[in-house]
Every structure is written in structure tokens, then in C-alpha cells.
Amino acid sequence: MYEVLTDYPLQSSNSFGIAARTRYAVEVRDEADLPLILADERFRGLPRRLLGGGSNVVLTGDFDGVTLLMRIGGRRKLGSGTGHSLVQAGAGEVWHDFVAWTICEGEPGLENLALIPGTVGAAPIQNIGAYGVELESRFERLRAFDTETGAFVELDRDACRFAYRDSLFKHEPGRYIVTSVTLRLPRPWQPVVGYPDLLRTFEGREGIRPSEVFAAVVGVRRRKLPDPAVTGNAGSFFKNPIVSASHYSTLAEAYPEIVGYPQPDGRVKLAAAWLIDRCGWKGQARGQAAVHDRHALVLVNRGGATAEEILDLARAIQESVAETFDVRLEPEPVIL
Ligand code: EPU
Numbered sequence: 001m002y003e004v005l006t007d008y009p010l011q012s013s014n015s016f017g018i019a020a021r022t023r024y025a026v027e028v029r030d031e032a033d034l035p036l037i038l039a040d041e042r043f044r045g046l047p048r049r050l051l052g053g054g055s056n057v058v059l060t061g062d063f064d065g066v067t068l069l070m071r072i073g074g075r076r077k078l079g080s081g082t083g084h085s086l087v088q089a090g091a092g093e094v095w096h097d098f099v100a101w102t103i104c105e106g107e108p109g110l111e112n113l114a115l116i117p118g119t120v121g122a123a124p125i126q127n128i129g130a131y132g133v134e135l136e137s138r139f140e141r142l143r144a145f146d147t148e149t150g151a152f153v154e155l156d157r158d159a160c161r162f163a164y165r166d167s168l169f170k171h172e173p174g175r176y177i178v179t180s181v182t183l184r185l186p187r188p189w190q191p192v193v194g195y196p197d198l199l200r201t202f203e204g205r206e207g208i209r210p211s212e213v214f215a216a217v218v219g220v221r222r223r224k225l226p227d228p229a230v231t232g233n234a235g236s237f238f239k240n241p242i243v244s245a246s247h248y249s250t251l252a253e254a255y256p257e258i259v260g261y262p263q264p265d266g267r268v269k270l271a272a273a274w275l276i277d278r279c280g281w282k283g284q285a286r287g288q289a290a291v292h293d294r295h296a297l298v299l300v301n302r303g304g305a306t307a308e309e310i311l312d313l314a315r316a317i318q319e320s321v322a323e324t325f326d327v328r329l330e331p332e333p334v335i336l
Contacts, residue, residue, distance in 0.1 A: 002026050002033045004042065013069060014054035015117055016310065017232035017301050022049075022067040028092070029071045031152070031179040034145045037068065049336065050177055052119035053094065056126055056234055056333045060307040063336075070121050072179055075101055080187060085109075086140055088182040091121025095128075099214070102185075108210030109138055109185030112192055115221040117228050117235060121178040125169045126332070127162045131195040131217055136162035140184035144176040152179070164269075165239050165332055173334075224295050232301030233292065237314060238272045238329040251325060272321075272329055273297035279320045286313040311335070 008025035011017055023046070026037055037043075047065035051057070071092040078086035087107050089098045095118050099110045112133035116123075124142055128135045141156045153176075161168040169176055191213050193202040197220045202208055226233050240261075243251070248268035251258050255278070259271035276282075277296035284291050288305035291313070292298040299310055318329050 002028065002030075002037055004040075008067070010051070010054070010059060010063075010067065013051055013067075014057055014059050015228035015232060016058060016234055016305070016307075017228075018059045018305070018307055018310075020059040020062055020307075022063040022065065024066040025069055026066060027069045027071045028177075029073075031072060031143075031145065034177060034179070035150060038147060038150075048174065050174075052091065052122035053117055055117035055228060056122065058234065058307050058310055058331075058333050058335045060311070060336060068177070070119060070177075072121075074180070077105060077107060078182065083187055085185045085187055086182055087185065088180055089120040090180050091119060091178045093120045094118075095120055095123055103211055103214050107185055108189045108213075110183065111210050111214035112195075112198075112217055113138075114214050114217045120181050124160055124162070124167055124178065124181060126165050127167050129165070131198055131220075132192045134162075134164075136160075138183045138185060140182040142178050142181045144178045146176055148175055164242075170334075225298060226292055226294075226300055231292075232305070233298050234333040236272070236297045236332050237299040238276075238297060238317075239332050240269050240272050241275075241327050241329060242267050242269045243327060244268075247326070251327075270327065275321050275325055275327060275329070276317055279317070279324055281317055281320070284313075286310075286316065289313045291317070 005025040008022050010022055011019045043066045049063060049065060050068045050070060052070045072090040073092055074090040075093060075098060076088045078088055085107055087102055096115050098120055099114050102110050112131040113128060116128050116130060123135050136157060139157050141154050143152060143154055146153050189210060191208040193199060193213060198216055201216045242263060245266050245268060248260055259274040260268040262268055273296045281291045282296045283293040287309035288302045289309035290300050290302050292300050299313060314331060321327055321329050
């Protein structure tokens, strides 16, 4: 049976480390409890939220409602088929621990996504991606409780409508509570090391092992990105914006060093980090909220930052990037 906590502090449940409280908190350890929790008399008429690792949210204040803390565990190998192998994990598993487990179990394919903060259940929500691999390319299906119909559903890749840092779940917030995720790992395994940061390590190498790619990704992230356990942050604060080919060529003429990645549809995805850096934001602060001094796309809490300070800083960055490049930056974390 689940336990209900009252006037619960969420500071250690969000990676920005914002001091917000929730009227009720419930740790969900078993999916069978979900229908009971949602029908619980104590929560009648109250708004509801779900937090996994809390690593992609900005909590803007105290919440007069019920916060579900996803804690469903479990990791399983489901065997292999032609050209793939399947692994599954409970939504509350820590993503990085799960990735490390797959490597130890001889089930590679997720190593480029090592050290991404957050839980397994949150991974499909924003379709996490790093170093040339997006979750959608390793996704088989997920199980979720549909709070609208009151039934458990299985959603495959098409049903999840994945796009760059986007999915069905961002468009129907609150409707689905993900309880487990099944990943499809391509066989035979092939290293994905074309991303500049990895190419430097692996260029010209043969016989690359999954554990080496895992270690390299962990190394790059540790060097560039702040550890949320030490310095509060939510990873990239903005999505990389996608502009038209003509907008890109105008920019590239004025700024030959601009970083852009051509998209299949002819448009160009710009490195938001470069745009922000170029506007001189690295290391700048608003109160206790600051732009990380080693990566311009990451906003950090230097200690005791409020959501207001973080959002003020974000707005100032958006304005300056819009003014300089005529590009609108969209925040990546969910602002609650
Ligand atoms: N750059 C700068 N200044 C900086 C940092 C980077 O000019 O301060 C330049 C780099 O030189 C590089 C470019 O910007 O040419 C891109 O930087 P990076 O390779 O670090 O990747 P990113 O586009 O900033 C994206 C993801 C990250 C993911 C990395 C690695 C988004 C919003 N972010 O960042 O994902 O780890 O690629 O694949 O797509 C996240 O989503 O939270 C996240 C951390």
C-alpha cells in the first residue's frame, strides 16, 4: 500500500534544487496502486503532477495538489529476435544506472545516452538524445496508465509521436503515467562515434568496445556539464532551434563560425549553445541563477536560486539571442 506524505519538501526531488513544497506527495512503487491513488478521497478535486528524477523541470512555487514520485523499479532482459535484443526497465529506475547495467549485462546500444540525468520513465517524454543517438531509435514500446480511460495501455514507437525533444506526452501533459519502458537494441552492435566529441577519441580505431564508448561519453559529460548532485541544473535549458535554409545562409554570411546541422527537410538546426555563447552570456548571472561557465546552454543554481531568477535569466538570454540573430529560443525543461 502507498504512503501519503503531507506538506512535503521537493528541494531534493528536482535537479535545480529549487525549494518548493507540495501539499501531498505519494511514492509510487507498484503500478497496481495507481488506480487506487487516483481514486483516493484525500486528493479529490486537487491538481496532480508526476515527478521522475525531477531533472527536466523548473518548479515555480509551492504546489497545492498531489505530486506522484515515480519509484517503480525492475530491469529485465527480454531476449533477442532477428537483428535486435530487448531490455525493459521500470519507470522509476535511474536512467544512467540502467544504461550501466545494460553494458555489464552485454546488452549494448544505449551507451551514447550514459549519464543523462533522470529516470527511465522520463526518457521517452522528451525523447532524450546525445552524441548521435536519440531514444526513439532504440525504442520498442512503453506501458502507461491512461488517467483518462482508467486503463493500462501499451504504446509503440508510432503511438508516441517522437520528434526532437518532443513526444505525445508533451502534448497531452498529465494524461499518461509511464510505468515501464522496453528498448530495442540493434544487433549486431555498431558503435556510434561520429559526433565531434567522440570522433576525437575513436577516429581510425577498429575493434571499439561498448564499454569504451560508455566511458568516453561519461568522460565528455563530466568535463563539460555540471553534476546536478553538486550544482543544481536541468541539462540544456533551451532546445537547439531549427531555422529555414535562407535564414541560415544570412546568418552564416554574417557569422562564418556559426554551428549548424542540416536537417533532412533542408532546414538547419543551430547550436543554441553557440548563439548564447556568442552573445557573451557564459558565466553571467541573475541573482543566484547563472549560465554555466563551461557550457552556455546550461543554467545553474549557484545556491538558493529561485525559479524567478532562473526564468529572468532565461528571458534575458532569449531576448538577446532574438535581437542578435532573429532566432527564438524555446526552453527545454517543463516549467511547472
Ligand atoms: N558550444 C559553444 N559554446 C558553449 C558550448 C558549446 O559554442 O558554451 C558549441 C560547441 O562548440 C558545439 C555546439 O555548440 O559546436 C554544440 O555543443 P554540444 O556538442 O555540447 O551540444 P549541444 O547542442 O549544446 C546537445 C543536446 C545535449 C546533448 C549534446 C550532446 C539539446 C538541447 N542538447 O547539446 O542534451 O548532451 O547535444 O549530444 O539538444 C539535454 O537535452 O539536456 C542535453 C544535455
